[in-house]
Amino acid sequence: MSAHLVIHDGNPWWASPDIWVVPGNDPNGAPGSPIAGTANYVWARATNSGNVAVSGARIDFYWANPAAAVVVGVATFIGSAYADLAPNAVQEVLCLVPWNPVIVNGGHECVLAVIHGAGDQNPLPDPLPNGFSFDPPAHDQIAQLNVSVLQAAMLRMPQTLYVHALPREAKRARVSVEVGGRLDERVLSNLGLKGLEPAQHMCVDVGLGRVPACHDPDAARELELEVPRGGAVPVFVHLQAERLPHGQYQLVHIVERQGERVTGGVSYAIVNTRHHHDQAAKEQAA
Amino acid sequence: MSATPLQVFSRPFAIEPVTNIMMPDGIFDNAIYNLRIAAHFTNTSSSALNNVTIWFESVGDPGIVPVAHTHRFATIPAGATVLVWWDADFQHATPGKRLVSMLAKADGFDARRSIQQIFVSQTRFDSLTNTYTCTVEEGTLTVSNFKGHLPDRGWGTPDDSGKECRCPPALGPVVPTGLTMAWAPNPAYAGAHGDLPFSDPWWKILALIIAIVAALVAIIAAAVGGGKASFSVGGSFEETDPSVKCCSLKGAGSGAPEFTVAGVASAIASGAIAVACSDAADPFWRGQEATPPAAGEQTVGEKVVAEWKLVEAPNAGRAYPADISFHYQRFTTGATYTHAVTETQTNIHVAGDVEVETPDVVHPLKPLWVRCKFHKADNGGLFKGSDLYAFALFQAPGGLFFVEPLTDDGLGFDPGPNDGVYAGSLDLYRAYRLLLQQHPPQEVTGIWRVFVFAQDVNLTKPGTPPEIAAQHIGGFFVASAIEITFDPNLPCPLKAQGQILVA
Numbered sequence: 001m002s003a004h005l006v007i008h009d010g011n012p013w014w015a016s017p018d019i020w021v022v023p024g025n026d027p028n029g030a031p032g033s034p035i036a037g038t039a040n041y042v043w044a045r046a047t048n049s050g051n052v053a054v055s056g057a058r059i060d061f062y063w064a065n066p067a068a069a070v071v072v073g074v075a076t077f078i079g080s081a082y083a084d085l086a087p088n089a090v091q092e093v094l095c096l097v098p099w100n101p102v103i104v105n106g107g108h109e110c111v112l113a114v115i116h117g118a119g120d121q122n123p124l125p126d127p128l129p130n131g132f133s134f135d136p137p138a139h140d141q142i143a144q145l146n147v148s149v150l151q152a153a154m155l156r157m158p159q160t161l162y163v164h165a166l167p168r169e170a171k172r173a174r175v176s177v178e179v180g181g182r183l184d185e186r187v188l189s190n191l192g193l194k195g196l197e198p199a200q201h202m203c204v205d206v207g208l209g210r211v212p213a214c215h216d217p218d219a220a221r222e223l224e225l226e227v228p229r230g231g232a233v234p235v236f237v238h239l240q241a242e243r244l245p246h247g248q249y250q251l252v253h254i255v256e257r258q259g260e261r262v263t264g265g266v267s268y269a270i271v272n273t274r275h276h277h278d279q280a281a282k283e284q285a286a
Numbered sequence: 287m288s289a290t291p292l293q294v295f296s297r298p299f300a301i302e303p304v305t306n307i308m309m310p311d312g313i314f315d316n317a318i319y320n321l322r323i324a325a326h327f328t329n330t331s332s333s334a335l336n337n338v339t340i341w342f343e344s345v346g347d348p349g350i351v352p353v354a355h356t357h358r359f360a361t362i363p364a365g366a367t368v369l370v371w372w373d374a375d376f377q378h379a380t381p382g383k384r385l386v387s388m389l390a391k392a393d394g395f396d397a398r399r400s401i402q403q404i405f406v407s408q409t410r411f412d413s414l415t416n417t418y419t420c421t422v423e424e425g426t427l428t429v430s431n432f433k434g435h436l437p438d439r440g441w442g443t444p445d446d447s448g449k450e451c452r453c454p455p456a457l458g459p460v461v462p463t464g465l466t467m468a469w470a471p472n473p474a475y476a477g478a479h480g481d482l483p484f485s486d487p488w489w490k491i492l493a494l495i496i497a498i499v500a501a502l503v504a505i506i507a508a509a510v511g512g513g514k515a516s517f518s519v520g521g522s523f524e525e526t527d528p529s530v531k532c533c534s535l536k537g538a539g540s541g542a543p544e545f546t547v548a549g550v551a552s553a554i555a556s557g558a559i560a561v562a563c564s565d566a567a568d569p570f571w572r573g574q575e576a577t578p579p580a581a582g583e584q585t586v587g588e589k590v591v592a593e594w595k596l597v598e599a600p601n602a603g604r605a606y607p608a609d610i611s612f613h614y615q616r617f618t619t620g621a622t623y624t625h626a627v628t629e630t631q632t633n634i635h636v637a638g639d640v641e642v643e644t645p646d647v648v649h650p651l652k653p654l655w656v657r658c659k660f661h662k663a664d665n666g667g668l669f670k671g672s673d674l675y676a677f678a679l680f681q682a683p684g685g686l687f688f689v690e691p692l693t694d695d696g697l698g699f700d701p702g703p704n705d706g707v708y709a710g711s712l713d714l715y716r717a718y719r720l721l722l723q724q725h726p727p728q729e730v731t732g733i734w735r736v737f738v739f740a741q742d743v744n745l746t747k748p749g750t751p752p753e754i755a756a757q758h759i760g761g762f763f764v765a766s767a768i769e770i771t772f773d774p775n776l777p778c779p780l781k782a783q784g785q786i787l788v789a
Contacts (some may be wrong), residue, residue, distance in 0.1 A: 001565035027385070027401065056341070056354025082354045084391075091397065096346035096385045 004050030005057060005085070005114050006145035009136050010184055011142070012253060014265050016136070016143035018045040019113050020190035027094055032192030033149040039098035041219045042078060044113040044143070046093050048085035050121060056082050060133075061095045061139040066146065066161040068175065068256030068264030070093040070117060072132040074232075075112060075162055085117070107150040108159065110266070114185030115141045131167045135263075146265065147183070149191050152204075152241035158212055159237040161266050165227040171258060175207045175235055176222040177238060178253040183269060196249045196271060203244040204251050204270050209236045237268070244272045290492075291331035292338065292362065292390035294412060296672065296745045298325040299760065302502055303369060304509045305549025306689050308415035308761045310494045310560075312323040313488050314421075316349075316379040317499050317516040318506065319407040323352065324371035325402070326672040326743070327362075327390055335362045335392035342372045343399065345383040347406070349378035362392075364704030365694040367671040377516075377634050382423040383409040405484045407497040409490065411517045412765065421491040422778055424481040425471040427492040433464035433524040433593065434771065441646065459501065459548075459555035459770060463598060465528045465594035466565050467493050469570060473618070474584040475715035479574050485752040485757055494559050507547045532774065544690060546679065547768055550739055554602050555770060559657040562608035565678045565757055569627070571710035573614025577623035587617040595630075599770045602763035603637030605663070635762035636663040644736055644784035650718070654680055654786055655699040655711040656701050656736045658692060660765050667708030669740070670694055674764070676740035680712045681782070682721055683732030688712050692738065709741070731789055735782035739769035 010016045017155040020031040027041040034040045043063045048054055059082070079097025094280035101109045112134055116126045124141050125132070136142045148159070165171045166192075171207050182198045183191075207219025219238045227233050237254055244250055299312025301322040301616040314321050329335055338359040341536055343353050352374040358631050362368055370388075383403045391397040408421040417430040438522070471480045471488055483492055571591045579585060594610035615624040638661030648654055656678050661668040676692035693709040696703035699711050714730060721728040744760030767783060 027387075028399075058354065077348065079346075079348045079388075082342060082352070082355050084341045084389075094344055094387055094399065096344040096350050096387055096401070098346060104689055220550065221786045 001052050003048050003054045003085070003117060003119040004048050004140070005043055005051045005115045005117050006049055006140045007059075007115055009143055010187055012148035012265055012267065013078040013137050013166065013221055014110075014144045015183065015232055015267055016145050017186035017190065018143050019043070019111055019145040020109065027096060030192065031190045034101045035278050036101045039100060042095050042113070044093050045090060046083050046085060047090045047113050048087060051087045052119050053084070053086045054117040054119055056206050057085055058082050058116055059083065059093050059095070060114045060116070061099075062112040062114070063099060063101065064112065065264050066108055066110055066148070066159070067164055068173075068254065069161065069162065069164060070110060070112060070134050070144070070264070070268060071164060071166060072134070073167075074126045075134070089112065094250040105162045110144060110146040112142065114143050114165065126276070133166070147187065147191065147267045147269055149193065149269045150239065152244040152270050153274055155239040155241060156269070158209065159239065159268065161235050161237065161254060162232045163225050163227055163235060164232045165229050167230045170229040171227050173263070174225060174257045175208060175221060175223045175225060176257070177208060178255055179204060179206060181249065181251045181253070183249070183251060191234055192200060193249060193269065193271060195226055196247060197246055197251040199248045204239060204241040204250045204252055207238040208254070209238055210234075212236050212256045233264070239268065239270065241272070244270060246272050248272060287396045288389050290335065290338075290359055290392045292327050292329055292335060292340070292392065292394035294325045294388060294400035294402050294745065295747070296326060296778070297694065297748070298323050298386055298402055299743065300324070300404075300674070301675070302549065304506050305502065306543050306546045306677055307346035307549045307553050310498055310761045311375065311405075311491055311744055311759050312761055313405045313407055313491070313495060314376055314379065315407045315409050315495055315499050316376045316381070318502060319377040319514050320329050320374055321374060321376050322371040323374050323386060323404065323503060324369060324675070325365045325388060325400075326369055328367045328401070328672070329362045329770050331360060331366055332364050334364055336360070336709065337393040338390060340388065340390045341462040342371050342579070343389050347380055347706055348686035349380055350384065350406075351375040359697070363703050366695045366697070368693060368695045368697070370677070371485040372506040376406065378423040379407050381421050391598050405486065408496055409496055409516075411500070420496050420519035422483045422492065423472070424483050425469055427489060428468040428470070429493050429494070429496050429512070430468075431464070431524065432462060433442055433526050434461060436525045438471075459551040461555040461596065461770070462497055462559050463596065465559070467590045467592070469588040470589070471585060474585050474586045476579075478578045479571065480585060482752045482756055486746070486755045486758045490563040490564070490568040491521060491759060493563075494556055494621040497559055498553055499702070502549060502554065505518055505545050505548045505552070533584060550763065550766055550768050553761075554766060554768070555696040556598045557633070557635070557762055558594070558596060558608060560609045560762070561600065562605070562631055563592065564631045565759060567635055569612045569614055571753075572618065572627065572785065573625045574740075576625040577616045579618045579623065580620060583618040583620040585616055585618050589615045590615075596766060599772050601769050602743045603663070605632050605634070605636045607632045635764060637661065637669070637764035638663050638665070640765045640783065642736065642738060644785040644786050647787045647789055650713070650730050651709040651715050651786055653713055654788070655709060655735060656692070656738065656784055657699060657707050658738050659700075660740050661705055662710065669764070670706045671743065672743055674708065674740045675743055676708050676738065676765070677738070678710045679699055679737040679767070681735040681737070682717070682728055682730070684724070684778065685727030686721060686724060686728055688717055692740070732787070734786045734788055736786065738765060739763065739767060740765040
């Protein structure tokens, strides 16, 4: 007899359907991509799949700069929310601390949610110790949303992500590109992309580089990285998507591996919705 | 399933847990670390709700740390309003308006979320200058030159009548009779009027917060020791005659009710600031109205020097007058403007009689109960439902006190929701265990006495224009078992409103 607290991972696991963001001042507004420089509210969907009720389960929310694997100390605490979860109950949970994504990343940040509750069958340390790797696949109570939406026509600047090493452990990591696939419909809706279809063909060119140039001739589909202990190494993702049809999206996953083990990832949903926006604006004006 | 028809319609308010009183206008102040976030939940359906749980979800400031707790109700009648609260640590709260969310769930329904704003201020004391500041997002109010009727020297000692009438030493109420308020707007503003604190109450409410926080931090320090508030000893007052006489309840074993009494007395006494400075439009607003600055000027500061005389002591629910003179100054980037007023203001937070009903005799292990009707002034009917935050003190035969809420929710000993009858009860079985823990142990049998108190609640709807919302202030005592007086010849004014024989 125990509780079993879960915030579900997604596919890939860093695309959790159980975390979403509501940009703007109304926490009950429509979900979407976070907007830098303004208030955003973060939500999570918490589940108790055990057979004991939990009162006052606490859900902690964090944000981090885009990174494949995230550890405590690198992520920034946003705030907490509480929920009562009967056996087999599912509860949407709102954190009312406004989150203001930093403008330097254009709002492209990673959000994590962690649930703690009395009677959980495999509880996490509370509080999480510094340097603790969030590692969502290893913990039912932790989930991550690391999916950024990018307009195909606005990809001149490379996207930046970081590969971190633990405080006292250097690491060797391999970062590679994977293109294609379909987002969970719930994630699509959470990102404000409901109705978009995945592109049928490869429409996005992707390269990984070590320099933040607009065009890196040495960009590759895979990088081997040596990260000093306690340090971080930036990776620049060069994207071009001129061939993406209107109303479609293409997924780009940047995956970090140690050996054959996937240790983290960042996904970009490259979309082409400007036509629809322009058309809607014209119709509204008319 | 549809959402549970249980919602919060008014701004959640602050309760100070040592004294059990509501803070002025329900505003939270981070000078007092531990406060309760209280909210009224109303069943908006035409049916009773069963197996109801209510929990606190989140607050929009990571500096406010609530204690998770779930309130459970077997049933909530149709139309009933229940009062719930959560303890929270406000030590690191940031001044401003913050959102809070609470959820309610009943059998057969999905959970419903209620999101409301709370107001948070920050009061500090500077012992070097003997000034207080109260900071909100819209600016900082500095209060200096407090004048007031101080507690009589006899405070805290039995009177000559042998009635063991006493008040806690050094914790007697100060009835303010004057002060200097300086407002520094953030930022400087153009035009006649600046932003109201929280876009809601008049600026004077910050002075009231200061006065009550100053009293409460001393009470809290006496009750639970230091470290529970940002300062424990406030500033000095310039004394004006006469002194304040008051009686408190006989000393309690737990001590806590003494502090409830002290808090109530201070809140009632401090209310003189709000009365003298008028609810219709406070001296800042009226000064601004009378001194429009020239085009292109920005107001960088304002000051009000006010003094008033009270011909009678301030008391809960009474229409006591205050003869006030105030002098307003506006400092702009180009000039200084002044405006002066002399007038009489009267307390408008008035109420009529209080009817109290208690059983004559109760078995030692059955609950004690009390039912009250709080009449509005001028035959205006009864206060009902969420109109009031009310509580009762039950005094055991041996002197120990117990505080219990009074609610008009149709639960327990309340005959029906929103009928104007507020009821509360004391579980004598639980009380008995506490009585036995006293040194020496106290008896449960004998005559128990009952005292009732009520504060009005600010029911202004969110979205009300600021200058309208400002005219509605909550947290005033409209009923109190404690009376303060300037007349040393009057007998102890504290009277039990009900007696119960436990046998």
